Amino acid sequence: MNWTDNVVTRGLGKVADFMILNVLWIICSIPIVTIGAATTAMYSVMLRLVKDEEGYIVKGFFKAFKENFKQSTIMWLIYMVVGTIIFVDINFARVIGGQKGIFLQMFFLVLSAVLFGMGIYIFSLQARYVNSIKLTIKNAALLTIGRLPYTVLLIVVSGGAILLTFLTVETLAFGILFWLFLGVSVVCWLNSLILHRVFAIFDK
Numbered sequence: 001m002n003w004t005d006n007v008v009t010r011g012l013g014k015v016a017d018f019m020i021l022n023v024l025w026i027i028c029s030i031p032i033v034t035i036g037a038a039t040t041a042m043y044s045v046m047l048r049l050v051k052d053e054e055g056y057i058v059k060g061f062f063k064a065f066k067e068n069f070k071q072s073t074i075m076w077l078i079y080m081v082v083g084t085i086i087f088v089d090i091n092f093a094r095v096i097g098g099q100k101g102i103f104l105q106m107f108f109l110v111l112s113a114v115l116f117g118m119g120i121y122i123f124s125l126q127a128r129y130v131n132s133i134k135l136t137i138k139n140a141a142l143l144t145i146g147r148l149p150y151t152v153l154l155i156v157v158s159g160g161a162i163l164l165t166f167l168t169v170e171t172l173a174f175g176i177l178f179w180l181f182l183g184v185s186v187v188c189w190l191n192s193l194i195l196h197r198v199f200a201i202f203d204k
Contacts, residue, residue, distance in 0.1 A: 017057050018185035021045060024061050025184050034069075036076025036123060041065035042184065043127035046192040047199075064127060071133050072126055078137075079119055086112050116159060117144045117151040124195050129202065143198060150198050157190050 021042060028038035044064035045057060086108055093104035121140035125131070131139070144151050161183065165175030175183070 015182075017049075018182055018189065020057055021061060021188075022180070022182055022185040024058065026180070028065060033073060033077065036072035036074075036079070037065050037069045039076075039123040039188075040068040040072040040127045042188050043124040043192065043195075044068070046185075046188045047124065047128055047195065049189070050192045050196050068126055071136070072123065075122055075126065075133055075137065079115075079122065083112070083115060086115060113155060113159075114144060117155050120154050120158065120191060120195075121151075121198075124191070124199075128195075128199060147198050150194055153194055154191055157194070158187050161187050 025038050025042050028041070029035045041061045041064040045060045048055065048060070090105055090108045090112070093101050093108060095101070096104065118137075118140045121143045122136060125136050125139055125143075129136075164171055165179070166172060
């Protein structure tokens with residue numbers, strides 16, 4: 001086998017791993033309340049992959065899912081409650097209308113972006129480090145502001161992929177297939193490449 005064949009084989013193997021992880025994430029997220037644990041498990045595997053600490057993909061996913069289930073689920077429920085409140089506030093601001101309504105909409109949209117960025121940090125921190133729920137959320141908030149350029153990049157990668165999906169009917173059709181088979185894994189992998197740099201401050 002020459003060098004080219006080896007690269008192709010490794011590439012196909014990586015795609016297969018991503019597809020397996022994507023399916024596992026979707027299946028484990030179906031109950032909705034388990035999305036936090038599934039996301040933590042996904043990041044647990046991906047953060048190891050970007051550090052070339054490859055292991056058993058399926059075994060590693062379920063091990064992380066089980067170990068982080070309680071804390072991840074609690075944080076996900078908190079996250080959903082806060083997100084719902086912000087969503088209601090945005091719609092309330094639309095009803096108000098006028099300059100005040102526009103200002104409030106912009107404020108809550110910025111707040112939702114901050115929450116979105118925090119969510120990425122929360123579950124990746126839970127996957128990477130052993131901390132209390134309070135400390136994990138605190139560290140996520142500090143990183144969201146303290147590492148703002150990286151936070152913006154994470155939001156662009158994750159949010160951009162979601163927005164592109166709903167751009168047109170064609171992108172929606174392609175997007176559904178993309179998210180079903182590879183989307184979550186690819187976005188998580190790209191985020192993990194960024195997070196690897198962010199977490200370097202904790203690994204020194």
